[in-house]
Amino acid sequence: MHFGFEREVQEERGWFSYLQGWCVHVADRLAYLDGIIQELKFCSNHMSEARLLVELRSGDAIVFVDSIIYFKAIREFEAEKLANLRLFLQASAAHPDRRMLFAARFNAM
Template sequence: MDNLVRLLELAYSAGSVSAVEIMRLGFQREVQEERGWFSFLYGWCVHVADRVAYLNAIIQELEFCIDDMSVAQLVVELRSDDGLVFADSIMYFKAIRDFEAEKLANMQLFLQASAAHLGRRMQFLARFNAM
């Protein structure tokens, strides 16, 4: 029943009962939905890439401080066991960064698949626009 309702809605929206017009409108909507999803996914990839860059900067600063404790002493008061705190912090941020980098790689693969899928839908739409 749901498919029949959708078909009737498409026919009404197309202003025609012609199968070509209904299919063209259906593919137009599919392309619009896929473009929206692609845009969202691309924005999320940019967000995660920014997060990876931010985590890299934190790790670099912590590694610099652990290598040169006199620089860290200018900013904070250090105790004898604070070197362990820096080392633990570096390991913690590296674990988060590695997780985010893996997530970004997977999202980029999904983005490529979505781009291919969008291309196929646009090809179908072009066929019906040519009719």
């Protein structure tokens, strides 16, 4: 039984580590999206500088605004995902501690 409890603790720790890695991945994605949004805003606000980078046509300002809205929606979704992952991570952190406490009590018997 003791080894079974230890195995469960190891599995919980592995899951916890996976969640931490996923949080880092989503946070990196948020930073990437922030960069895209900033560049699009710059191009939208400074069309003359943007003309140097890309060939603009009439109506491209609307494309920039639509793109900004699109990437902001994705960013909001990713930010909500990160917040939920962090909540789940906090809840998951308690499980290995409880299992270790139970295993320690079981060993003391």
